[in-house]
Amino acid sequence: MSEQALYTALGIALFWLGLYRAVTVTSMLIKVVAYNIAGAGTFMVLIATAYSPTEPADPVPHAIVLTGIVVSLAATALAVLLALRCQREDNGGGRHNND
Amino acid sequence: MIPTGAIRKKTAHLKNRVIAAGFTGFCLFSIIVALSTQPIHPARDLVYSMLNQSGVENPVTAVLLNFRGVDTLLELVAIYVVLVTVSALSFNRLDSIRCVHSDTVLRGLTNIVAPVTFVIAIYLLYNGTRLPGGAFQAGALLAALLGLIAFSGHHHLAQERVLSRIGMVSGLVVFSLTGLSVYSDAQSFLTYPPVYATSLILTIEIVATVSIALTLGRYISALPQSQVSL
Structure with a gap:
C-alpha cells in the first residue's frame, strides 16, 4: 500500500470519525471541535490527492486547502461565539429568575 | 417497573450504535471507492x-x-462577513479589552515571543513568491500574536478603532481595486498583465x-476570558 493510499484512507476515516462525534455529542464545544476534525480529514484527502510519484505535486488542491483552512477558522470562531452566547443567555436567564 | 429515564438512555445508546454502524459502513465504502480510483490532475500541466x-x-x-x-477575493469577503457577525457577538470591545488573566509570566512570554513572531511572519510573507509561504501563513501567525498581546494586557496599535477598521477592509478594497484597474481592453477581471504581475501580487499579498x-x-x-464551560 502506497503512502498516498494510506493518507487518503486515514483522511476519510478522520472525516467520518469527526462527523460521527459531531452528530452524537450534545456538548457544543466538542461538536465544534469534531467538525474541525472532520474538516482536517477533508484537507488530508485533498493533500493526498495532489501527490504524484513521478511528476511535481498538483498546486490546485494545495491552494484549495489553504483557502479552506482560513474559512474553517472563521466558521469555528463564529460557532464558538454563538455557542458561548447561547450558554450565557441560558445561565443569565436562570440566575435572574432565581434572584 | 423500569423508570422512563433508563428507557430513554437505552434508546439513545441504541441510536448511537445504529449511527456508528451506519457511519462505519459509509467510511469503508468511501475508502474502497477512493482507493479504487486514481486521482487525476486536469489543471496541473496548465499551471x-x-x-x-x-x-x-x-x-x-x-x-x-x-x-x-x-x-481568494471571495475568501477575503467571507472572513469579512464573519467579522461583522463576530463583532456583534463579541464579549470584548476592541479598544478596551478587560484583561482578567494578566500575569507577569504571560506578559514576559509575550515580550519575548512578539518580536520573533513578527520577524518570522515577515519572512513567511517574503518567501511566498518563491517557496511555500505567503499572505495566509503570515496573517495567521500575526493573528495569533495579536490574540496573545490582547490577552496579556498590553496595548497595541491594532486596538485603535479607526486604524484597525481601515486595516481590516484594506485587503478587500485593494484587491478589488487592483482587479478593476486591469479590467480594460478585453481583459477580464483580475487578469494581470505579465509585466506588472509580480509587483501587483506583492502589493496584494502585503495588504492581505x-x-x-x-x-x-x-x-x-x-x-x-473567564467562566468558559460549554
Whole structure:
C-alpha cells in the first residue's frame, strides 16, 4: 500500500470519525471541535490527492486547502461565539429568575 | 417497573450504535471507492506551463493570487462577513479589552515571543513568491500574536478603532481595486498583465496579510476570558 493510499484512507476515516462525534455529542464545544476534525480529514484527502510519484505535486488542491483552512477558522470562531452566547443567555436567564 | 429515564438512555445508546454502524459502513465504502480510483490532475500541466507568466515562482501562490484570484477575493469577503457577525457577538470591545488573566509570566512570554513572531511572519510573507509561504501563513501567525498581546494586557496599535477598521477592509478594497484597474481592453477581471504581475501580487499579498491578521486577531480577542464551560 502506497503512502498516498494510506493518507487518503486515514483522511476519510478522520472525516467520518469527526462527523460521527459531531452528530452524537450534545456538548457544543466538542461538536465544534469534531467538525474541525472532520474538516482536517477533508484537507488530508485533498493533500493526498495532489501527490504524484513521478511528476511535481498538483498546486490546485494545495491552494484549495489553504483557502479552506482560513474559512474553517472563521466558521469555528463564529460557532464558538454563538455557542458561548447561547450558554450565557441560558445561565443569565436562570440566575435572574432565581434572584 | 423500569423508570422512563433508563428507557430513554437505552434508546439513545441504541441510536448511537445504529449511527456508528451506519457511519462505519459509509467510511469503508468511501475508502474502497477512493482507493479504487486514481486521482487525476486536469489543471496541473496548465499551471506549470503558464507559471512563467504569473509573475511568481511558487505554483501555489500563482494559483491563489493569479490564476484563481477570484477565489481568494471571495475568501477575503467571507472572513469579512464573519467579522461583522463576530463583532456583534463579541464579549470584548476592541479598544478596551478587560484583561482578567494578566500575569507577569504571560506578559514576559509575550515580550519575548512578539518580536520573533513578527520577524518570522515577515519572512513567511517574503518567501511566498518563491517557496511555500505567503499572505495566509503570515496573517495567521500575526493573528495569533495579536490574540496573545490582547490577552496579556498590553496595548497595541491594532486596538485603535479607526486604524484597525481601515486595516481590516484594506485587503478587500485593494484587491478589488487592483482587479478593476486591469479590467480594460478585453481583459477580464483580475487578469494581470505579465509585466506588472509580480509587483501587483506583492502589493496584494502585503495588504492581505495586514487584513487577515487584524480580522483573525479580532476573532480571537472576541472570546471571553473567564467562566468558559460549554
